Amino acid sequence: MNATTPEQKIALAAAEWHFRLREAGADPAADAACAAWRAADPRHEAAWAKAERIAGSFAGLPGAIALPALDRRLRPNARRQAVKALAALLVAAPAGWLAWHSQPARQLLAGERTASGERRRITLADGSRVHLNSATAVDVEFDEKRRVLRLQRGEIFIDTAVDPQLAAGLPARPFVVETDAGSIRALGTRFLVRQDDTHSRVAVYQGAVEIRPRRAVDRQLRLDAGEQASFAADAAGPLAAADPRAADWRDGRLFVREMRLADFAAELGRHRPGLLRCDPAVGEQRISGAFELADTDAILASLPEALPVKVVYRSRYWVTLTAPDA
């Protein structure tokens, strides 16, 4: 942008200061220089305040909603989809409202969330990287003593970073994932945590972790690279070999071998909005293959070619796998 008017020059300078201070982190010299610039002219201060206010507006928005809404230019068919989505919303809304009312409002704003079918990678303040699988909710709670991720539901893959506090001469803070079932302490590592209704499942790909069931803290279990285990609030184990394909969803792929169709439907259901049911009459059939999660409709459409099943659409959001007509 070529700044021509004084207003434009001030806006550009304010924007530059805004980002310079963010990049610098704690830098007293930069803080002082910025303060001097702001004090030099009331218009500087006004432009600075606007930048802070705008950044604050963004910070108050839930990313899972705001990004697709504001960046819709990248998704030209969003409008067409919305007609269908609106219909679904009208049906689904009351239950969602009730569920929401029972939770404190800040949860929506504090945590990281993905919608059904959405997968995302985030970088935490310490540089650790976290992949969020579909329909996942995780709260990030970092303080001076601990780095804690609270997995509310869904699945995350974590690649921990060395605590930057070490470089500052402070002791490294432990990195802990907490689930309903208990806690998982990372010992410098890459690992996967998935929360099901009653169990948490952990698979370690590098380094090691230590599991502590919530109500049986003496039943600690150490997992090294290549191992996986499930645990509940009162028990952990047994150890098994980690499934090397379990984290393939990070690349948008689901890989299964001889999986029960009922389990496959449950797995696929996590990656799309609405209901995906499997009739017990076909639930014991086995399925193998690699599937692209970006298009779950295409996966469903291909099922009858591989297995004797029929895919029944009650609506876009209500699908059942049944036996084919006799």
Place this chain on the structure above:
Amino acid sequence: MRHPTAEQSLALLYADHHGWLRGWLQRKLGDAADAADLAQDTFLRLLCAPEHTPERQSAWQLREARAYLTVVAKRLMVNLHRRRSLEAAYLEALAQLPEAAAPSPEQRLLILETLNELDALLDALPAKVRSAFLLAQLEGLGYAEIAARLAVSERSVKRYMVQAMAHCILLAP
């Protein structure tokens, strides 16, 4: 009356052209209710125009009244479309959320209002600038990651950030 006041000439403008403007809008929009709303909004804009608006200073003695009215009406149409497409994308995003994460009706409205304000600020920005800015503000992504996603250099991302924020500062009330 040789020198009517601004209010008097606005009343005349309204009497002469309101019906025509509504018809024109209806042909454009294909919707009678939207057309009636926007026709009304067009005259409301004129009524609320800032003092320094040249047309207001000349007491709304417009040479090409209908051309002027359509310019204002077109701007309102663009706004209406922008808001509708934002609302559609917003509903779509809401529908994709797991139920428990869905905001309450009051929050939905607050979020939509905030989105609409920000959307209006971001409206004129080039797509890549807008995307880069949103990824930083909403996802907290670093410049390197944004650069990789948008296939541009980190230096460009940095420039986009400043450009987008400066743009918002200039437009923000």
